[in-house]
Amino acid sequence: MELQERVDVTVFTDVDKERFLKKIYPLRKPAVLRGVPLGPCLEKWTVDYLSERGGHREVKIHVSSLPQMDFLHKNFVYRTLPFAEFVQRAAAVEHPEFFISKHESYYLRSLGEDARKEPANLKKQFPDLAEDFHIPPFFQSDQFFSSVFRISSSGLQLWTHYDVMDNLLAQVSGRKRVVLYSPQDALHLYLSGDKSEVLDIDSPNLERYPDFVKACRYECVLEPGDLLYIPSLWFHNTLALQFGVGVNVFWRHLSMDSYDKKDPYGNKDPLAASRALQCVERALAGLEELPEDYQDFYARRMVQLIQSRAYAAQPTQPAQ
Ligand SMILES: O=C(O)CCC(=O)C(=O)O
Structure with a gap:
């Protein structure tokens, strides 16, 4: 049987703005940036601190019976919880109070104030926590699109998808495996819109998805403090190896008027x-x-x- 080609995502240390912009960004390939200062969040963002400072604002979350979220069979539901309670639940393995089952998994992708119109912005939705997280100054402020909390239960796996903005995914706590595929492998991923129908990327059903083996698998494990640069259109699939807190920052690679103005998620095609x-x-x-x-x-x-x-x-x- 044909084996899928595997490539480790290159890890760069000592990255500053100049090195990023001259040597890494123009390659348009994923890269792990290790040791970029992210602020006091790395020490401060424990479960208790997040619960206390994040407050009781309601957040809309994905709740899934199995940790592998499946958009084809929709094995998850959207529910709302106060942020503090969500964080406590996501960090625990068993839940005395639950929506579907006592071992359910949780995932937060934070939203803007009016989720249908406004992109997420940590500074607006979580001002007390935002001051602990320093956005790497690698792009112009007018290119900024959104900053998004990504908080997941241990084991939570998010399906393979692409976004249309450039992305720095900061892992603040917990370890996370990320698998990526090049936009040039789009025909091998069996797309349904912006998502791949191949949900089990580790043991894919090759009778159903025979060309999936032709896609080259780029892989890395993010440690707390790591940043992953995900260029726009690169497919990514994340697996939280532990309960984890991250923030991702999207910014525009193309001119402002290339994008759909009604796109709060950063995933509508130019x-x-x-x-x-x-x-x-x-x-x-x-x-x-x-x-x-x-x-x-x-x-x-x-x-x-x-x-x-x-x-x-x-x-x-x-x-x-
Ligand atoms: O790690 C995650 O939660 C998913 C991150 C993601 O999909 C993104 O940054 O676009």
């Missing part, structure tokens, strides 16, 4: 891309008036046109 996808949908609907063999033939011509006009010349080589 405007030009979503227009192009709509055109393809319309083109395919147009082909439907022809017999099947003609549809097949003209679909193949479209593929050839797309490949010759829009594919990058060289596939991405693993980061070194």
Whole structure:
């Protein structure tokens, strides 16, 4: 059986703004940045401190019966808890009070004030905690899009997906495994919108997803204090090896007007891309008036046109 190619994500130490911008950012490949100052959160953010300082504001959380969250069969529900209670529950293994079962798993992806309109911003939603977390000054302030709390029960696994913003994922406490796939492996990931249908990336169903082995697996384990640079469009799948607290910062790589203004999550395709996808949908609907063999033939011509006009010349080589 064909084996999936595996690459360790490169770890960089002594990274400052200049080194990041000159040597790491332009490669557009994931990179672990170790030892970048993140502020007092590294010492301070214990469960008790977070509960005390984060307060009782209500947070919307994912609650899942199994730690592997499954968006295809929707084995999770959205519930609301006061932040302090959520943190206590997420850090525990067994729950005297629960929504689904006493071993349920929890995950917070914090939201903006009006979740449908506004991106998350730690400074606005958690001002007392935000002062402990120093956003690495690697990009211009007008490129800033959002800062998002990512708090997970031990074992929680988030499905493989991509975002359209550049991302620095800071691991503040707990260890987290992250597996990434290049945007150039999109055809091997069996996409449903921005997510991969291959949920079990460690023992995939190859009868159903035979091309998954062709995707190169980039992997790293984040330790507390590590930052992971995830360039936009890179697919990522996270597995909390312990209860963990993280913050991710999204910022714009393209000009402001390239993005959908109604996108509080940072995962709506750039405007030009979503227009192009709509055109393809319309083109395919147009082909439907022809017999099947003609549809097949003209679909193949479209593929050839797309490949010759829009594919990058060289596939991405693993980061070194
Ligand atoms: O580790 C997590 O909680 C997921 C992080 C993530 O998906 C992101 O930073 O975009």
